[in-house]
Amino acid sequence: MNVLIVGAGIGGLSLALMLHKRGIQCELYESARELRPLGVGINLLPHAAVELNELGMMPALAAEGVETSALHYYNMHGQKIWEEPRGLAAGYPVAQLSIHRGVLQMKLAEAVIERLGAGQLHTGMTFDSLEQDEQGITAFFIERGSGQRVSRRADVLIAADGIHSAVRRHFHGEADQLRYSGRMLWRAVTEGEPYLDGRTMFMAGHQDQKFVCYPISEPLRRQGRSLINWIAELRVPQAELPTTDWNREVPAETFARHFDDWRWNWIDIPAIIQGAKAIYEFPLVDKDPLPRWSVGRATLLGDAAHPMYPIGSNGAAQAILDARCLADRLQExxxxxxxxxxxxxxxxxxxxxxxxxxxxxLRNRLNGPEQVMQIAHERAPGGFEHIHDVIPENELNAISIRYKRIAGFDPAMLARRTTP
Incomplete structure (x- = not known):
């Protein structure tokens, strides 16, 4: 069996390693001319970390990323709504890891080259179209250097080419449009002083004004400093989906004034914003779920299959779970x-x-586990004496565990999954 993977992001690279482990031959075709450690931070939840651990990747990743100890939610006044341990501290069999997305991708790429061979990862190859027959699939690519159209044969084609997937567009056409939430994200990393225990992830605000923050560099943490990944989010009145370049660099003045008074005794959010060397702007988008992913011997994976809001830290995790499931079905x-x-x-x-x-x-459109911030804001916009006067503890617990079950990282479920 020969599998052709379109896209060498986190999902495509994870799939290649899983297929190789099962003795299935595969090749990857990536549009970028070279893989570089781009992007900002990512949170690798335990259900995805379990899969990468089975590939032998966690020691190398843990040396770079921070093992997340806890997740906190606050209102816009800095009052704590909810906190819970994460990763090993929560009894999971593996750590929850906060890491630079580019570092994660490059570590996976290095493993692919080492285990499969450099000749199995092709860059500068943009997907153009495909044809199917009884013997398999012919995929056509445009070489970005020469402009030449080339073809490759395979038994199966997996599209892991992201939210703007060319393969998904090939099957579903221009009618398959992005849905814009009307909210904008600004993302960056800032080197600064550690906050709390130096390993905590927190979210503050509500659905129309939010700040997310977590440290992502273990080497820097050991030096007593923190490389802080952060996301600022605002609803933009009468917003339409931007037509200009996504991932464009913008000045802090674009949005920072909305967070000017978010200074609390344990963190200074305006200082974190101003400390970033580069800030990138993204619209908050997803797509409606498709009625099907597979057409003949081709199917979709990761963001190509199910682009979702970055709520609950689940985008890359679900791509890795897709890869595990698909590798198992092909092995069978x-x-x-x-x-x-x-x-x-x-x-x-x-x-x-x-x-x-x-x-x-669909759950992320309802704010996923971040519902607790919105509920607190709606019930007590001016703040509260004690959170349980606003939201009972059993309601907070129910929201947390419900999302873990839906996303696949309820501790009891994951313990059963990893028990020999």
Whole structure:
């Protein structure tokens, strides 16, 4: 069996490593001319960390990222709404890891090159189209250097080419549009003094004005400093989906005034914003869940399949879970699987993962576990004496555990998954 993976992001690279572990041959085709450690921070939740641990990746990743100890929620006045331990502190079998997205991608790419060989990862290859027949799939790419159109044959094609997936567009056309929330994100990293225990992730505000913050560099933490990944979010009145470049650099003055008084005795958010060397702007978008991912011997994975709001730290985690499920279904089909068996394997993968991820997409539109901040804001916009006067403890607990179950990282469920 030969699998062609379109896209060498976190999902595509994880899939390549999982296929290789199962003895399945694969090649990756990436549009970028070279892989570089781009982006900002990412939170690797325990259900995804379990999968990367099985690939032998966690020691290298833990040396770079911070093992998250806790998650806190605050209102816009700095009053604590909810806190819970995370990762090892919460009894999970593996750590929850906060790490630079580019570092994670490059570590995965290095493992792919080492285990599969450098010749299996092709860069500068932009997907153009595909054709299917009884013997397999022919994918066509444009070489970015020469402009030449080239073809590659495979038994199966997996599209892991992100939120702007060319393969998804090939099957679903221009009618499959992004849905804009009317909210804008500004993302950056700032080196500064550690806050709280130096390993805590926090979110503050409500759905129309929010700040998210967590440290992402273990080497810097050991030096007594902190590389702080942060996201500022605001609703933009009468907003339309921007047509200009996404991921564009903007000055702090674009949004910072809205957070001028967010200084509390344990953190100075205006100082964190002003300390960033570069700030990037993103619209908060997703897409409606698709009725199907698979067409013949081709299917979608990760953001190509289920772009979702970055709420609950689940985007990359769900791509990694997709990869595990898909690798298992292809292994079950067998090395000499015929046309029908391979199509069935992709449909089995879709039957398991499409409804699971569709539920997360829709739940994230309702703010996922961050509902606690919105509820606190609506019930007590001026603040509170004690949070349980506003939201009973059992209600807070229910919101937290419900999202963990939907997303697949309820501690009891994950313990059963990892028990020999």
């Amino acid at each position: 089909a067998g090395a000499g699987a015929g046309h029908t068996a391979l199509e069935l394997a992709l449909r089995e993968y879709e039957a398991e993962r499409l409804p699971a991820t569709a539920g997360i997409v």
